[in-house]
Amino acid sequence: MSKRTIIPFGPQHPVLPEPIHLDLVIEDEKVIEAIPSIGFIHRGLEKLVEKKDFIDYVFVAERICGICSFIHGMTYCIAMEELLKLEVPSRAQYLRVIWSELSRIHSHLLWLGLTADAFGFENLFMQSWQIREQILDIIEETTGGRVIFGSCKVGGVRRDISAEKLQEILKKLRSYRNQWTEIGGIFLNDTTVKHRLQGVGKLSMEQAKTLGAVGPMLRGSGVAMDIRMTGYSGYNKLGFTPVVETAGDCYSRCKVRIRELDQSLQLIETCVTQMTEGPLEAKVVGFPNGEFFARSEQPRGEAIYYAKANGTKFLQRLRVRTPTFANLPPLLTALAGCQLADVPVIVLTIDPCISCAER
Amino acid sequence: MGALSKSPWIIHYDGSSCNGCDIEVLAVLMPRFDLERFGVVNTGNPKHADILLLTGSINHQNAPIVKSIYDQMPEPKVVMAVGICATSGGIFRECYNVLGGADKVVPVDIYVPGCAVRPEALIDAAVQAVGLLDKKRAAALAAEKEKE
Amino acid sequence: MAQQIIDIQISELLERAKEMQAQGQRLVQICCTTLSETLELQYSFDLDFAYTSFRITLPKEGGAVPSISSIFLCAFLYENEIHDLFGVKITGIAVDFQGKFYRTATPRAFNPEAVTGEVKA
Secondary structure (H helix, E strand, O other), rough: OOOOOEEEEEOOOEEEEEEEEEEEEEEOEEHHHHHEEEOOOOOOOOHHOOOOOOOHHHHHHHHOOOOHHHHHHHHHHHHHHHHOOOOOOHHHHHHHHHHHHHHHHHHHHHHHHHHHHOOOOOHHHHHHHHHHHHHHHHHHEEEEEOOOOOOEEEEOOOOOHHHHHHHHHHHHHHHHHHHHHHHHHHHHHHHHHHHHOOOOOOOHHHHHOOOOOOOOOHHHOOOOOHHHHHHHOOOOHHHHOOOOOOOOOOOOOHHHHHHHHHHHHHHHHHHHHHOOOOEEEEEOOOEEEEEEEEEEEEEOOEEEEEEEEEEEOOEEHHHHHHHHHHHHHHHHHOOOOEEHHHHHHHHHHOOOOOHHHHH | OOEEEEEOOEEEEOOOOOOOOHHHHHHHHHHOOHHHHHOOEEOOOHHHOOEEEEEEEOOOOOOHHHHHHHHHHOOOEEEEEEHHHHHHHHHHHHOOOOOOOOHOOOOEEEEEEEOOOOOHHHHHOOOHHHHHHHHHHHHHHHHHHHHH | EEOOOOOOOOHHHHHHHHHHHHHOOEEEEEEEEEOEEEEEEEEEEOOOOOOEEEEEEOOOOEEEEEEOOOOOOOHHHHHHHHHHHHHEEEEEEOOOOOOOOOOOOOOOOOOOOOOOOOOOO
C-alpha cells in the first residue's frame, strides 16, 4: 500500500563535510535502494603524473586526501622504490610506521567524533576531537604540519625523531590512551549509543567478501584481512595481528576502530624499542621502470597504487584505488532495508572520504 | 549595528578540496581554537549565512552550486577562499577537471593561503571578515540615506 | 607480496572471473592504462594476499569488453569509471550510469584520442 519516494541525500548535508550524493528510494520510512552519484570533487589528479616528475609527485599523492595524507604519500613512495629497486633504510621504515600509526589514531578519533555527531551526541564529538588535537600536536612537533606532513620522500624520510622525543611521545600517548579508553567506553557501553549502533547497517561476512569491502568495514564483519599482515614497510617485524569483530553492524565497526587505537599505540611502542640509529634515506639513482601494485592499509582500508613506468622522468600511468571507492558497494547493501533516520550513521560507518574516492 | 558583526554566521562549501582544509575548518570551530567565541555559528542554510567559506578549487560541476549558494545569501556578505586550492587551484590547477580558484565564479573578499590552512590564519581571516561585514553594512546604509 | 600479471584474451575474461569467484578470490580493482597505441585493462584479484592481475589489450578506439558485474557486483563502479574516463564500451553493467558517473567537463580525459562513437552503451 505504500508508495515509493526518492529522497536525495547530499551533496550538501550536515553530516558530510564533503559532497556525495545518494538517491534513496524509500517506502514509508524504509530505504529500499540507494544509488550513488559522484564526481563533485573529481580532479583527475592521476593524470598529473604526465606533468610532474616522479619525485615531485609525492606532494600530489599526499594531497589526495587530507586525513590519511601520510599513508598516501608513503604508498606512492613504496611503488616508486620498487620500480627503482631501492632498499629503504630500516630507521626510515620505522619512522614511516610511527607516522602511519599516528595518522591512524588521529583519523579514527576524527571518525569517532563525526559518528557521535551523526547520532546527535555533540559532547562526545567535542571530546573525541579534543583528544585528536593532542595527536595533531605530536604530528606537528615531529613533521611541521598538522594535515600534510611532507615527511615522506622517495627513498626514505625527510626528518628524524630523536630518541628523547620518541620517549616523550610515548609518555604522552599513554596518557591519551586513558582519555580515549574513557570515551571509547561511552561508545561501547552507553545504552543510548548502543541503541543507535547495534544491529544497524548489517553486512554479513559473505556479503563483505563478495562485495569487496576493505578495512574496518571488512574486519567488522569477521574477516581477518589487513594489508599490514603482508609486512610492508617493516610491519612484519612488529608482531602484527589484525583486529576482528564479528557482528557486522555499525557497533562492530565502531569497536574495531576503538580497538585499533590501542593497537596503533602498541605498534608505535614496539617501533620505538626496536629502532636503531641509521641513515634516513637511500639515494635515488636512475628512473623508475616496470609496473607494480603497491598496497597499504589506510585507516579506511586497503589502498592500491598501480604505477607503470618506462624508464623516463614521467610515469606512464598512476592509478589509485582508494578504500572508500571499494567500500561504496558494501555501503549500498548495508543501506538497503534500513530506516531513513539511520542513513547518516550507516554512511559514516564506512568512514567516507570522498576526495579519496574521486581523486 | 551589533547583531551582524557580533554573530556572523558561516556557511561552508567544499569545492573539490582534499578534505584537509575542511577538517581544519571544523577543528577551528571546536573548543580548542574556538572560533565560536566571536559569535560565529556554522549553518547549513545559505539564507542564514553572512560569510561564505569556500575550500577547494572550482570545477564545472560545482561552479553552479557555489554560485547559487552565493546568490541566496542576504546582503551584506563576505566570501572567504580558504586554502591554496580555493585561492588559485593550488597544486591541482593543472588538472583537467579544475577551473581554478573560487574567484572564477564568485567575488572573493578574503584569501586565506596555506596547504592545509593554519587554524590561526583562519581565525585571523574570520576576524577580518567581521570588520568587512561592518564596513559593507555601513556603506549600504549610507547609500540608502542618500536615496532618501 | 607476490604479484603476477597474466595476459589474456577478451573472450577468456568471463571464464577467468568465474574461476576466481569459485576460488573465493576478492576483486581488488579494475584499472585502465592508456599506452601510445593501445589501451590496457587490468582486472586484479586477491586471495590471502596472493595478488593476480589479468591483462587485456584493447584498441584505443571502439574497444568493447563484457562486464563482469554479473559475477562480481562491485565491478560496476570500476566499469562505469573506465567507461567515463577512457571511453571503453562495457556491455551489460549491472548498474549502468550511462556515462553520468563522472560528470567531467572533458569527456574521456584519459584517452582524448578516442573521438565520438558509441558513448551510450
